[in-house]
Amino acid sequence: MQISSLRRLLDTPPAPYAPSGPAGSAARRTALRARVERLARVEPAHREVRVTASTVTVRDGLRREDLTLASPARGAFRAVLLSPENSSSETSTEGEPTPLPGVLVLGGKNARLDHLTGATPPDHPDRDIAARLARAGFTTLALDHGIGGGLDPDRLAGRDEGALLAHAFALTGHSLLGALTGDALGALEVLRAHPLADAGRTGLFGHSLGAAVALHTALLTDRPLPLCAAAHLGSYPALYGRLLTGFEGAALPGVLEHADLPDLYAALAPAPLQLQYGTRDPYLETADARAAAESVRRAYEEAGAPEPDVLELPMGHGTHPVHAAEFFARELAGAPAHPAPVPAQRVRFTVAERRTVLERVDGALASGVLTQGPLVARFEELTRDWTGTPGTAVASGSAALEIALRTIGVAGRTVLVPVNTFFATAAAAVRAGGRARFVDVELDGLGMDPDALRTALERWPDTAAVVPVHIGGILSPALDGVLAACAEHGIPVLEDAAHAFGSTLGERPAGSLGRFGAFSFFPTKVALSGEGGLLTSAAPGDLEDVRRWRDHGKSAQGSTLHDRPGGNWRLSELHAALGTVDLERFARTLSARRSLAAHYDTLLKDVPSLRPHPVPPEAGSNYYKYLAHLDGPVDRDTLKSRLRERHGVRLAGEVYDHLLCDHPYFRDATGPGELFPRGRWFARHHIALPLYPSLTHEEQIRVVSALRCELS
């Protein structure tokens, strides 16, 4: 290949999807980080780096800890932790060493660990950056990147070992940079956990290839970290195509489709950033590096972030240690940054899961089958493990409810729903031509109250269907009373199981107790497909009816004659691509939710004015909501805003804060004397704590301490 065509090859301007609008710049940064995460393919397991051995020595005023780290991606590798000797002897009153701000040091491709740490005289004057930063008052952790020295020199025959390694990674669809970044993310946790380092004040330093690793590490951490990057600046086309200085390990394969190097630095905003480059660096062009720095500066400005520290220096392919030390001293001086907020909801997919979804979407696009195809069939099959009953996929939970009520035939008649449920339960009855009437709830399992139901059945003798709802994922033991009352009157039961995928009552799964069970796969629910729903029924004839309703009421499959006013209530293959991946991980979702709930049970034991809702022992809840009751004079809105503003903690939405009878649309659906006292008490007094599989124990502790602080 000619050089000219190499240049042309690299000259593809990135065409990333750019969300617009007021939040555009922040959304672009988030989207770019997500792409980097996918290209780097760093899975949570890759970050699990452990210390397997350590030896401490003291020399020339530095305490040196030689560590062996074990990473799942590449086995054992060396690292050295340095700190000023006096900081380890200078102890606080409790006898603990005083932690110093920490810096993770990532050297260039040819840097040896002993050079970085000053154990042997540096081969370049500024190579011993880890030692210099330690002398300046930081605890540093320097990593041996392990490129070079492992392959048989005879077979290598002079070829570059790093390049061979990079090609081997490429064969597997992974990358050397991704592997190095995984190690660095793990090492960052090792540094934070070290008693000599202050977990809340850590930064990243990288030189050359190490700067690329540090940049990608910073892009994949969950909190903004100060980064000093030396001798790695410019545009990828210039570095690789014009200067031919690119080293395989320094860029992610495919990155240029999404972003150029300056865009990656820009995506770090608002994290503090120092960029150092030398005017005599043979591996970069000063004008190109300057232009890159300018574009980063502009992006920081646009993001409203503090200006990055750009240093154009009269040096070669090196580092200016004094400027680096000043940068970290400035940026790590303050109190630890406020921890990231705990959101009410977090929908998260691992990189491997995202890739599987994309593979399935790609398969659908390649086959041209975009709706009601093999993925929908697979989705239906997977749900059966959790419902114990055959199901038909539909477009949404509300479509499922409406179709069930149309199949039952409620037009012109009454449908009884609990007074405390989502609007969609009752609205489906109206759309199916029925009249929604409300029944009070019981406060044990939060289900429809059987006695109140019997009263309502007498009052509304034209009742065509009863729709109990499994609030918060709890199948109430009182449901048996509801089923019995309905059986006596010969009235079919439709479970609104939108909250309850995977929940059980004794041995019976949600969706198996009535004639129909309706589920939603909306993103906030426990299982999700983006948009989607499911209707279960043990009667094959009912499911055949459902299939006709969902497809415009065709009188038979493939027929062009229609025998009912059906709708477009189909699930697309693209939604099923997501839904199948989510169902394949559902066992883990469920056990994570249950163990987090058990952890809350323990943590909340002695929080004043707050009582976790006791889930009845027969109910196997999926903990769609972790519910608790506020006792005493606590105002819920005030509590919620204080938790948000003072602690960064957001509570999940209530189920529900308004009763159906209080919505303007249902103003006329309630008669005099219908007061629903239990539903009203519940609506007013409960809260829901954040609970989702990616919630950590640390976050749970923060939630509970915030509650304790506000309620004491």
Ligand SMILES: *Cc1c(COP(=O)(O)O)cnc(C)c1O
């Ligand atoms: C979410 C929900 C629905 C509606 O589901 P969609 O998929 O949004 O249509 C119905 N009932 C209850 C109780 C719900 O929580």
